Amino acid sequence: MLIHLGFVPLRPLAGAERARLLTLLSHEELGKVGRFASLALKDKALLSRACLRLLLSQYGVLAPHQWCFDYGKYGKPGLSSAQRQATGLEFNLSHSGDWLMVAVLQTHGMQVQLGVDIEHERARTDIHPILRHYFSAAETTALLTLSADEQRGRFFDLWALKESYIKAQGMGLALALDSFSMDLSRPGLGELTLNTSIPGQSDTCLPLLSRIGLEAQEAGFDSGLWQCSLGRLDADYRFAVSLGGMASEVKLSARQWGAELFAAIEQ
Template sequence: MTPPVDKVTNDIAVYCCPLVDDGLSATDRAKLSLWLPEDELAKVRRYARQEAQEKGLLVRGYLRALLTRYAMTLGVEITPSQWRFDYGDKGKPRLQADLFQRTQIAFNISHSGDYLLLAITHGDADIELGADIERRRSTTNIYSILNHYFTDQERDGLLALPTAEQRERFFNLWALKESYIKAKGLGLALSLKSFGFSFDDVSRQCLLIDGLGKIEASRGISLMQYRDSAERSDDWSVTLAHLDEYYRFAVCINRPTQCLRGTMISLSELFKSV
């Protein structure tokens, strides 16, 4: 294996991976298939269309190869085929206990349209990490959803914006809320109106993505808990970033501060490093 260039830190490594290309070669499919256990291969084969099967292979292959790449920075050598996962009651994936003991790795994965997003960090068993990538869609009726899944404060803040900016705020909030739900691992058992996000103290920064360049990121977004009254959760940190005019991603973690290190990586580049 060729050692990756990632550095060992307690930051969050965020990998952006393209899911759309000219199609997987037979060699690529064979290599990815060798990494997957039979139960995961069976899930991939259940997709009716070849395009969906290839995307299923890519998502699972990227996850395994990037975990291997990250583990190497910790001085731990685990091949892509050796990763095994357990799942929470609502389906949140995590490493099986023996692999977690060796690596202390926490991760979360999301994909939408043309991209997969994987966030990885390490530390202790209490880490709650969530990541979500969303594509802005012009066909979504955002106003029919506002009252069902957004807090009053989020709704009012959105509607106070110029009409041209409201759709952008909607998908920003949706990515943020999904990332927090995924961090908690509770699914929709956690009411989307029991928490929200405030942009009152937000600051614009640039986030460097290796292989892509600088992208716009927002820090200082506050996670608000709504119980008897609104309470800001200072023990969580949140980052929202835009890959381009259509795609944005959010990362939430139960640490008071976080620093993201971003990498855009293709399948061919990944094969070289594992």
């Protein structure tokens, strides 16, 4: 199995492009986009929702405007049950700052839990109050053994991983962030090729940590059925992927999308 990671830069939209993207969204989605106060926020919300549809159509048989979504008890988006059964596709998405990240997995009928997060490292974030309230004792202790220069980076590493896990569980912040621990002491070290067909850009190798330790307090938790990975998109952005429900290793692929993603609606 392969989890496809798509990275799309979030940018201002021109009027004609905005109009084309709006045609892809459902009535419900149009209402949600319209509730944002500023045009910049509207454009980010529109681009995120439209790109999800365009990326799903890279791996499924439906046109971008045909995808139908359901939402879990705590708001996690997923395909409608009929479309999930027909296509076998599972997805999750995250956006932060200037980037959108979408993960797509063809499950072949298996029941899995997929969550992703992308984080922009922010120099002004006061990490210590967050540590005390939202990190486990094991995570906090391990982080505080690092030098002051390393602590901020480790904080955002852990935050991305924790966000990806609670999104995979479909509970968001209803799942206490200190009820589980990510262990970065002995990860697998590797690289992930970021493919691109953008003119003037070449494929790049991203650092990737895999087989990250995970322990949770919930009854029946089996760490052997979870796979957590952490990568760096660039100096400012890191991303995390959590997959539950599979003991066999799942690989990652990554692509940065440019204008070719929008070719289907440029007619």
